[in-house]
Amino acid sequence: MAEFRRSFLSQDLKDWEDANSGSAVRELFRRWALPGEKPDEETPLRLALRNGYLNFYIKGQSVAKLSLSGKVPRLEIAKVYVDGHQKGREGDRSRGYQTFDANALSNPATARQVSGWIATAKTYASAEKCFVDDLVSANPGVIDLEMGLPANDVPGGKRVAPRMDLVLVQMDGSLPSLGFWEAKCANNLALRARGDREPDVTEQLRNYVRWINFTGRVEQVQTAYREAASLFKDLYAFYGDGRDLPCLRIWGALAASDSLPVVAQPGLVIGNYHPGPAIDADTLDPISKSARSFGPNGHFGKLQQTGIHVREFGRDDDMILAVLSDLARAA
Numbered sequence: 001m002a003e004f005r006r007s008f009l010s011q012d013l014k015d016w017e018d019a020n021s022g023s024a025v026r027e028l029f030r031r032w033a034l035p036g037e038k039p040d041e042e043t044p045l046r047l048a049l050r051n052g053y054l055n056f057y058i059k060g061q062s063v064a065k066l067s068l069s070g071k072v073p074r075l076e077i078a079k080v081y082v083d084g085h086q087k088g089r090e091g092d093r094s095r096g097y098q099t100f101d102a103n104a105l106s107n108p109a110t111a112r113q114v115s116g117w118i119a120t121a122k123t124y125a126s127a128e129k130c131f132v133d134d135l136v137s138a139n140p141g142v143i144d145l146e147m148g149l150p151a152n153d154v155p156g157g158k159r160v161a162p163r164m165d166l167v168l169v170q171m172d173g174s175l176p177s178l179g180f181w182e183a184k185c186a187n188n189l190a191l192r193a194r195g196d197r198e199p200d201v202t203e204q205l206r207n208y209v210r211w212i213n214f215t216g217r218v219e220q221v222q223t224a225y226r227e228a229a230s231l232f233k234d235l236y237a238f239y240g241d242g243r244d245l246p247c248l249r250i251w252g253a254l255a256a257s258d259s260l261p262v263v264a265q266p267g268l269v270i271g272n273y274h275p276g277p278a279i280d281a282d283t284l285d286p287i288s289k290s291a292r293s294f295g296p297n298g299h300f301g302k303l304q305q306t307g308i309h310v311r312e313f314g315r316d317d318d319m320i321l322a323v324l325s326d327l328a329r330a331a
Contacts, residue, residue: 060129
């Protein structure tokens, strides 16, 4: 069974950076918007830790993969971003990824390309990915995006669940716990079902519960996110601007936690507005139209009847995610 891990050798990166001022890597970190902060033109990027590498995101869309090769950084960028081929633009698209080695990354000319990569990647962000980014802005406890789940050893080797949209560090006073959220826009067909059928999203969430309750997974998740919290603290101390932000205190509590409860049942959060720039007021967008069919006597009520904790947010709501309960197992 593949282990769930979160790791990165940050000291190797910092040692290389000390000798390479003005690098493209530093330019990416300069644009890092921490959880609980709204992104802007200067700081639009989110950061997520994986097993051995880091991912930068713009509006939930992956921009760059940063790894280490022989103690020096390596960056992978989709060729469409390098070429500046924005979504919807006519013409041939380059396929695959372009790799920038340490020599290229230390070249100031590469750093000047970063803003173009970001602008192009942003055009590929879907409404649901933009909604996830809005949730990150409102919740400083977000510790991971698109949590990929390695397959459990089940008959046939079938992958139990591909990913969870958000991992949230929940604070009860000074004590952290981990909760998971699936995020969908109101026009997602998985939220709906005719007659007595359950919406497809209910089985998706049950798969998450099966995954986390599989032997050893809770302990792996606890270890992985303690390591993630320590890493983010370390990276912010090196690349950040020294502000005392809520997410830093949350990371500190998580990294130091001896007992870390993990909530088995994910919550479901629904965006009933079109994320991003507001659509013409005379035209009701498809997401807002679909939101009208929710309510206690509609699809929202049907979802709640399954025992799922469901939240709905509009564009002007605070979007603060609730503290989930129904704990799985705590080591």
